[in-house]
Each structure stands twice: as C-alpha cells, then as structure tokens.
Amino acid sequence: MSDRVTIKSIAQDLGISHMTVSRALTSHPNVSAETRKAVLTRAEELGYVKSAAAKAMRGDGTRIVGLLLPNLVNEFYARFADTLAAACEDKALHLIIHLTNDEPSKESRALLRLREVQAGAVIMVPVPDAAEAASRDIGNLRVVQLIRERPADRGASALLVGDGPAISDAVDHLVSVGHSLIAYIGADPAMSSGRHRLAAFSDAMKRNDRPLEPDLTRMAPPSFDMGYQSLQSLMEGGRATALVCGGFEISNGALEACLQNGLKMPQDIAFVGYGDPAHYAWINQGISTISLPVDRLARQAADVLEASMADVGHSASTITFPAAFVRRHSA
Amino acid sequence: MSDRVTIKSIAQDLGISHMTVSRALTSHPNVSAETRKAVLTRAEELGYVKSAAAKAMRGDGTRIVGLLLPNLVNEFYARFADTLAAACEDKALHLIIHLTNDEPSKESRALLRLREVQAGAVIMVPVPDAAEAASRDIGNLRVVQLIRERPADRGASALLVGDGPAISDAVDHLVSVGHSLIAYIGADPAMSSGRHRLAAFSDAMKRNDRPLEPDLTRMAPPSFDMGYQSLQSLMEGGRATALVCGGFEISNGALEACLQNGLKMPQDIAFVGYGDPAHYAWINQGISTISLPVDRLARQAADVLEASMADVGHSASTITFPAAFVRRHSA
C-alpha cells in the first residue's frame, strides 16, 4: 500500500509492458484505444503520479525556477513574489523561494541548492557586496537580476527600474515648495542602484543650486534598521527640512522612525519614500513616494523566465521600467 | 564545456572509477587521503554539483517542502512565508510556494505538482470549499494545515489560532464604550475557522444581551473584495456603529472601504480588524485589531515540518496559538 505507484507497477498489475503504460500516459499515438483507457483508469485508481526525478535524470529538465529575495516582508518583494508565483502557476513552473537577507553566504547557498535540483533559471535581487565568488555560483543557471545589477555576472539578464526622473521630480517639487535643506538616505554607491539613485538626487540638487551636503546624506548597505537609524541621526543634526529615500527598506525604516518620533509630515519634515506599499496612501493622509511598477516587473520576469527556459542560446537582455514620483500629503 | 559534471566525468578525468569519486565525495572511510584530495580538488575546479534527481530516484528523498497560501500580499501570509522560508534556509529545505487564491482547482494542481517532485511535506491553508477530492490529492504527503482546519484530510496536523477569547474581548470592549449595534463580517461557516469566529462573536453578543442580528452580519468566502463590499452594504443599512472583522482579507478590504469613504474611526464606526499588519499601528492613529502570533506559528510550522520529514510514523498533532485583542484608536 505504501509502495510507490510506477509505470512498472501499473504494467505488472495490468499484465502488459511498462512501455505500453508509458505510451498510454504520454498520449503517444501507437497505443490502442482500449489499452489506453485501461491504463488511464488503473493509473487514476492507484493514484499514479509521474516522477519528476526520473524525468529530470533523463535530461528532460525540471520546470523549477528559483527566486532569491532579501525578504518577503517588504511589500514590494511580497507583491513581486505574489505576481510571479501566480504567473508560474499558469506556466506550470515550480517556484522555489530563497531569502538571502542580503547576505552573500546565503545567496551562495541558495544558488547551490538551486543547481542541485537543476533549476533552469533564477530571478534574483543580487546582494550588495557581491564577492567575486558570485559569478562562479551561478553555474549554468539562467540568471535574471532584479532591481540591482551586478555586472560581474556575465550573461545575466536584468530587470531594472529607471528612477532617475522620478527622483528628480521629487527634488524639484521639494524645492518648489520652499525646501533647501533636503536630506537623502540611500544604498551605498557600491551597488549600481545605489549609485544611480544618488547621482539622480545629486544632479537634481545641483540643478537647483543646492549642492550635496555630506551632512545631509546617509549611505550604507540598505536595510530597515539603516533607514531608521539614519533618520534619527539626521534629526539630531537638526538641519534637514525634507527627506528623499533611496530604497525600500530604508523608506520603511525612516518612516517608522518619523512616526515613532511623532514628526508631523510635511510640517516637521517633508517625506518622500521609496516604493509604494498599499498602506502608504493611508498613513498620515498619504505618504509621497517614488512608485515602482511592481506588477509589470513581475509579469515581465515571468515572461523572461519562460523564454530562457525554452531558448538554448543565452540572449541576455536588460529592460528598464520607469518609476514615478507620486505626490501625496507628506511632501 | 556545457556538459554536466558528474561523478563519472570526474572519474574519467582522473582515470579512476566513478565509485571512488562517489566515496571521496561522501566522506566514506575507504578512500586514501590523497585520492580524496585529488577528487575534491578536481570536483571543485570543474564546479561539480550533485544531482538531487539521482538521489531522489534512489529513494533518498528530496528535501522539498511545499507551502500553499491564498496569496502573498496579505501581510500575515507574507510574514508567515518569510519566517518559514528563513527557517527552511537553516534546515536546508527547499521551499516551493504555490498560491491557491482560495480556489480548489489550484489547490489540487499545486498538490499534484508537489507530489511529482516528491515533496516530503506541505504546509497549507486549506481552501474554503474543499470538495471531497481534496483528501485524495494529498497522496502520501505529510500535511500541516494552517489557520483553517479541514477534518476530511485524515492524518493531517494542524496549526490553529484560538481567537475566541480575543473576539470576546473585542465585543466586551465595544459594549463597554456604549455600542450596541455591532456588525460582524466573517468567513462563511462552512470552514471551521469561520464557524468558530462567528460562534465566539455570537456568544459574546448574547452574553451582553445583544443577540445576533442577521441585518448586521455578513458571511461569505473570505476575500478582500468580500470585505470591501460587505462594509459598503453595511453602511448603506445605516445602523451599525461598530464592526468586528473575522478574517485577514476581509479586514483589509473593509478597512480600505472605510478609508475611501472617509469614515472617521471610531466616531463614524468603531473598527476592529483581524490580523495585525505593521501598518495598522499607523493608520488613523492606530487600528484596533485581533492580533495573531505569526512568527510563533511559522517557527512551529518549521519544526513540525522537520519532524514529519524525519518520522516514519504519522503523529498528527493539533496545536492552537492564542490570539489577542489589541486596542488602539479605531475602537
């Protein structure tokens, strides 16, 4: 009773060869209608389930894809995973999720595991301080980088966000309503995304004759805590009247700090977040933010995944989606 | 170059038998130190990764576990998945996530896929209207039911939430501040969780001499939309002065409706949500809610998972975690 039901056991049960069973089950033409019916019926009764392991070993490929994210708590990542998982459901793909917590060692282990189960492709948010090792970890996996780009990984596709114009809009807006001491908290420039966002902010400030002040900028590996702490230290400085965030976690952390400190936005500080979780619209009569097209990113990711599962030739592509400055009450 | 690196290819490369390679790689005693070293070095150089498929086919078991959730957008599910995924990371388990959207057909397909890849166990939030078919779908998977209980699935463990006392506390509180027309929106009683929550609400009302009014209760399969619509129709009725929600999605939907309608809480309506997403604390000066111990649930889930992977004997257990009424500003 507890033995696995295989094509052989079905064949034995029916007194035929296992090949006939295999053919019947795979809709192969060369099987008589009645044999097929008998097989199908018996398979159903016995609760036959084909072995993915056996298929994989024959080189037919698993339909496993990996998703590496820092976490699932941040709503951006959660929404991305949600949409991607739904798409995988449709495309009959198995989605294995690994959380890296932005730690290189976890990223390495996750990639290794994925290779063990012969995942065909992986969508990943590369961890910030990518050691050289990373490119070795990917082996023959098709890689799609999300949000952040790690040029070292050759042959990887990338799904990025063009947030320069949105950040620029945010700064222009802040200046237009009278701010001149605008602070910025962002990822450290080691990452492409960190560099680009900082550059966009810096350029916009310069254009408005407000050159970057080290005193008003905070850069480090991005995290909720980093955002929280940075805001605290900024407030201790006592100069900033406005803030632009350059990262999801950072934004949530800084916002939490503002709320806990009872800061009125935009009176005490004009706040521009990063990413647009559903609840931002309802906090403090609306948090202004840089909004990213999560769903489009995820759907595109699903398409890229499927394409890279099918194609034999690497066709690394980089697609950039535009972000937008959404003005609400906090700035 | 693109051929898979196997113990055979390493063996050939080194001019030895693949068995020796296997032994070297598995720390078997009977291998000379220098052979082992040579093998290890070469394997590293070639980027050898052991085939999970081959191991699985030998009956060694994959370390795959499944997680079936309605979605990942609701913060409760996202947090649960996050904590569980982190725990799986530690336990070297592969976590495959399937979203059911509370549709029976998706649940069936997800379970089938999981059986194909020989997942050892699955944690699932059973979909509401479980046809009889469901129990057939689980095959030889170890099942851990989360939040909702489907008694039909024999031998399944369950991780439930004891929210009766918390719901009771919420009602008592509402009555104590003068409410008598208290509405309830919850899952339909077909599900155990729906029944229990309704019973708790009903009992508490009775105890306070406020028998249940059909006019003020809404029950249906739980979803964001259902919560949203139910609140609208409740408001059209114009009688309710307070509301208790009996479900995650319902709570979010009803809250969205309140906010969009510009309802002041608790003045226009005293609102008690269900589940405690981080942002509830910051919306409308704080949303009162029934708070669930997500992290404890997830950690327990991970432990149960690991236990059921190891054990041969089914030891179905049911564990109930207590919920709590968290009073904030909205009620």
Place this chain on the structure above:
DNA sequence: GTGAAAGCGCTAACAG
C-alpha cells in the same frame, strides 16, 4: 583501498 554490477522511474530507439 578500489572496482564492477545492479537498480531507482522513465522514455528514445529499436525490434518484433
């Protein structure tokens, strides 16, 4: 200390 054979479940390639 090392190797050869067998078999896990499945299908492509040949026989009949």
Place this chain on the structure above:
DNA sequence: CTGTTAGCGCTTTCAC
C-alpha cells in the same frame, strides 16, 4: 500496436 534494451547519476552490495 506492443515489447526489449539501454542509459540518465548515484549509492549499495558484493567482489578483488
């Protein structure tokens, strides 16, 4: 239309 053989990558069992 149906059956036999072989082999995917790995480890267990039994030689040497």
